[in-house]
Amino acid sequence: MKYILVTGGVISGIGKGVVSSSCGTLLKSMGFRVTAIKIDPYINIDASLFSPYEHGEVFVLDDGGEVDLDLGNYERFLDIKLHRDNNITTGKIYRQVIERERRGDYLGKTVQIIPHITNEIMDWVLRVAKIPVDEHGSGKIGDEPEICIIELGGTIGDIEGMPFVEAFRQFARKVGPENFCCVHVSLVPKPKATGELKTKPTQVSVKELRALGLSPDLIICRSEEAINAEVREKISNYCHVECEQVICLSDQSSIYRVPLELEKQGLIKYFYQKFQLPNAMPIPPRGFLYKWKKLAERHDNMNKTITIALVGKYTRLEDSYASVIKSLQHSALAINRKLIISYIEGTNLEEATKESQPKQYYDSWKALCEANGLIVPGGFGDRGIEGKILAIKHAREKKIPFLGVCLGYQCAVLELCRNVLNMRDAESHEQNKDSPNAVIIEMPEHTNCDLGGTMRVGRRETIFVIKGGIIHKLYGNVDRIYERHRHRYEVNPEMVPKLESAGMMFVGRDTTGERMEIMELKDHPYFVGVQFHPEYTSRPLKPSPPYYGLLLAAANKLTTYLAGKSNDFPGEGSTTTSTNTSDTDVSEGESTDNCCKS
Known part of the structure; x- marks a missing residue:
């Protein structure tokens, strides 16, 4: 099992969820079985009682789990169905530990953040990462996933997230560097007063992350416009990563462009090297990623x-x-x-x-x-x-x-x-x-x-x-x-x-x-x-x-x-079926008149 931890720096809301989903989309396009976990450091047990103004919508899963809206991104991008345990909150972790303490599972020992809370976090991730997911909403449960994407909510340095960061510091050592990749998403702002891209916020957030024991393998720089080679070199130098490990993700015309942009900058190649994946890196010319590209082009035109x-x-x-x-x-x-x-x-x-x-x-x-x-x-x-x-x-x-x-x-x-x-x-x-x-x-x-x-x-x-x-x-x-x-x-x-x-x-x-x-x-x-x-x-x-x-x-x-005469959804190679019936792939060149009927 391979694990990808996605963390965020500077500010929240810069697209960790879309980056996580896009990483999963690229790996799934290569034929890997992918699952995803979202960690929310708040004390609430789940998102069921949140005001929409507080945290956005409450996303509902098949098993009745009321979870963070980012799990909706994962399901839509990866075309899978997740479970309530794929959303971890501080409240869930602490409740589990307290229930164990009341049962006497800790044999009278003092219950502490380390090792009891951190152990519970690691055990939860290891357990949930192995749960097979429903691929394509077909109702058929597949094999055990091969890659797990884990998004840590909030930003590095938040006091609520400290136990999770410590848990993943230990987790990285436990599973080994060839099975663990830390992706840090950080903002590179461009103040109007200066008119130049500022790397200091990214430097500070990476420094904070490293001080807590996690070293980023990839730094994804979010910015309004593309980052030039000079800025990229500066981030590489100050954040102790190679230039190839600094990826620029400027604002895109749609979220459908994000996986394509990450692929263009060598993300798949890096994962193959980092995880020492077997076989030559396949690039199917008309596979899932091809459909995604046609979808992005359709949106833009x-x-x-x-x-x-x-x-x-x-x-x-x-x-x-x-x-x-x-x-x-x-x-x-x-x-x-x-x-x-x-x-x-x-x-x-x-x-x-x-x-x-x-x-x-x-x-x-x-x-x-x-x-x-x-x-x-x-x-x-x-x-x-x-x-x-x-x-x-x-x-x-x-x-x-x-x-x-x-x-x-x-x-x-x-x-x-x-x-x-x-x-x-x-x-x-x-x-x-x-x-x-x-x-x-x-x-x-x-x-x-x-x-x-x-x-x-x-x-x-x-x-x-x-x-x-x-x-x-x-x-x-x-x-x-x-x-x-x-x-x-x-x-x-x-x-x-x-x-x-x-x-x-x-x-x-x-x-x-x-x-x-x-x-x-x-x-x-x-x-x-x-x-x-x-x-x-x-x-x-x-x-x-x-x-x-x-x-x-x-x-x-x-x-x-x-009447069966429509030809509105020609998207080549699209899988266009009812949300709740068995999937039917429409091969290239076939009419997709029955977009929601098959």
Whole structure:
């Protein structure tokens, strides 16, 4: 087993997650089995209770793990499915050690950071790195991984991360230098006042790393523009690495360019030398990396645009909807359109805002009216709910393509009750627990205890009970699908007959038939709601069917596509399949009309 540790210096948020994913992508393109681990030094047990403004979205795994959004990057780039234990937090480590101490496992010894915490970290990594991953989302568990990418969150020098740095100092000695590689990602800024690239922040962060016992094997310099040979030589000299071990990663036109840029600068060659990998270094001319290159070129050469309005609650921070945005981008790439997202705060569409902040109100409605499609994603709480319902009413009446996810789906049900069934007092238990006319109810199994770990979360089965509709066709006419959930509330099954009489068909239900999983509105070009979160399983080369349908409808291509006449996704060699059915490789030159049907 080979291990690659990715650390960061100077500031957080400079792309460690994308670098980690890109390293894995390159190694996977060479035929290696790759897995990934994200370490978050915070004390929280997991990310389930984070505010999206605090740490971005909460990413959900098949096994119900609520984890850091970087694991979403790993899954999308590597096309694998990970487990909750692939996300390590300080809270998890300390809980494990304390439980062992209470059981008497330490035989009465004083429990300390070294060796007990550091040993637990090393044992956790060694255990998780060997867990086989689900390749390509096929449901088939492969062999034990050969390479493990480990991203250490935060920056070197953070007090929270000290036990992890010490653990990896010991870990590097334990597995040997031929099995361990430290990749340090650091910022090389260019202040406007001087107009020159500054290497001192990188020098300091590398010095700090070395002082803690870890020597970087590779230094990846993040900068706005390419670093010249002189700057590269300076970093090499002061940081005690060869010039070939200093890699420049300037801002790229898209994240799809990052693996290609790293490959161009010899990253694969270095890994082969560092890890003493057997065999000659293969470069498949039309393999996975070739598909990735075509994807990057496709992204850079799109001329036509498409605008999607995203009406939500956390629109000030894009990372709050990271997977939603990625899913929209995957689908836009598939129909050869440059995506423009209009972020609209739900409260800005409400009448109260019209009185207090008229400019925001009219600007928001203008953006909504000019959009080609509307998505209302998931969320929690009651802020902005009325604005979301107004936006959905607009989409329904004006025949604008609409996708509601989780809370957005529930808002669509509320909108129909209020404005078509004339149930003006229709509400959700989430907004009003005492509502006498609750259309959205709390799940029976949810108890009023701690919030953490009380949701219906993870991979669940949905059965198509009504076949032949748009969403059923987008999923390839299968009988059942498996998607990831994260919710506490659901549509009141007693209301279903009334809703169906108004044209809202619940085409997908859970295995009991009591939970309404997929909704589709009659006599509308595309009005779909899903209780699950299909964005979690979308891939760059395999867009999520509900999102793909939204973009097709917004581009006026859905009817043609469903008729089997579309030729919108010719991407040579692309693997284009439903997110939840068996993969089918489309060989070069074949039509990919059935992008989400195979």
